[in-house]
Amino acid sequence: MSRPLILMYHRVADAPIDPWQLAVSPAHFEEQLDVLRRSRRPLPLAEFVRKLAAGTLPSDAVALTFDDGYVDNLAAAAPRLAGADAPATVFLTTGCVDSPEPFWWDELARLILVEDGPRQFDVVINGAAMSCDLGAEPPAREDGGTPVAALQTRHAVLESIHQSLRRLDEDDRRAALNGLRSTFAGFDGGAITPRAMTGDEVRTLVKDGLISIGAHSVHHPELPYLEASACAREIGASKRACEALIDAPVTAFAYPFGAFDDATRGAARTAGFAFACATRRTTADGAGDAFSLRRLFIPDLDGDAFERRLRWASANG
Ligand SMILES: [Zn+2]
Structure with a gap:
């Protein structure tokens, strides 16, 4: 017995430094698409949500989503999606x-995991110093010499x-990051890969x-922690920016980090979105609300493990 699922991806890439398991390798992504071709019915997300609301969604329906807008979505995911x-x-x-700047979490990960900088330092967050001690661990090496998992x-x-x-x-985040950049003097954040897509891309x-696009905020904050006006700005401005990019309405939103509360959900509705995706790692049916659609997180799994994960999600929704 299968259940409808919305799958959440971020990157299709071989990524040696990937602390949040955002990347699925191109080879594994192809295996996953083979599994979907054999056992599932991939639908555009908007059609998936419409049928979910109407009660006409087939039990084998699946929708694929990618968060953040990494350039490998175009280079590595798109051709494989087209092939399937x-x-x-x-x-x-x-x-x-x-x-020209990378995603802030990628810059942060690079500084803390890979740079051979100071081992003890403070990060100043809203005027308060957070003391950090990296201990004796060496930095990670992208050639696998010091695997990131060991750190x-x-x-x-x-x-x-x-x-x-x-x-x-x-x-406030920019101020904190700027402080870290000067702690790691000589660090060139602009040289970090991966990067986001350009407008042309x-x-x-x-x-x-x-492939369609949706909005995911302007700066990727955890929205429930922002003041109401800042939250509304992040949501509304990202919708307008998406629409300006493709000169067409954009009605899909995904909460950064999957984080939402009643006010955030209301702000997404007020901004004019038709639905919004969260990230809870389970099935989509029964979620009940088009503004808190559940998604299944997909890490770098081969075809067999991916199939088991879908089966697990179907059984444990
Ligand atoms: Zn994100």
Whole structure:
């Protein structure tokens, strides 16, 4: 017995430094698409949501989504989706489109895990210093010499800074990151890969109609922690930016970090979105509300493990 599922991806790439398991390798992504072709009915997300509301969604329906707007969505995901004739929706963090800066969490991960900088330092967050100690662990090496999975202390420090930064508004987060940049003197954040798609790349992505875009805020904060006006700005401005990019209405939203509360949900509705995706790792049916659609997180699994995960999600919805 299968259940309808909305799948949540971020990147299709071989990524040696991937602390949040955002990347699925191209080879595994192909295996996953083979599984979907055999056992599932991929639908565009908007059609999936319409049928869910109407009670006409087939039990084997699946919708694919990609969060953040990484450039590998165009380079590596799109051709494979086209080969499998599988529609997908890409949720854009619009402040990063056409920006020379990387996603802030990638810069943070790079600083804490990879840079050979100071081992003890403070991060100043809203005027309060957070003391960080990386201990004796060496930095990760992208050639696999020091695998990122071995770095427990650095991971713990990364997690605690990340938890704090994601709850800040853009000005405060930028101030904290700027402080970190000067702590790691000589660090060139602009040289970090991966990056977000440019506007031209977004238009190329959507031009044959198989892939659509949705909005994912401007700066990717944890929305429930923002003041109401800042939250509404993040949501509304990302909708307008998406619509300006493709010159068409954009009605899909995904909450950064999947974080929402009643006020956030209301703000997404007020901004004019038709539905919004969360990230709880389970099935979509029975979620009850078009503004808290559940999604199944998909890490870097081969075909067999992916099939087991779908079966598990179907059984445990
Ligand atoms: Zn995101």
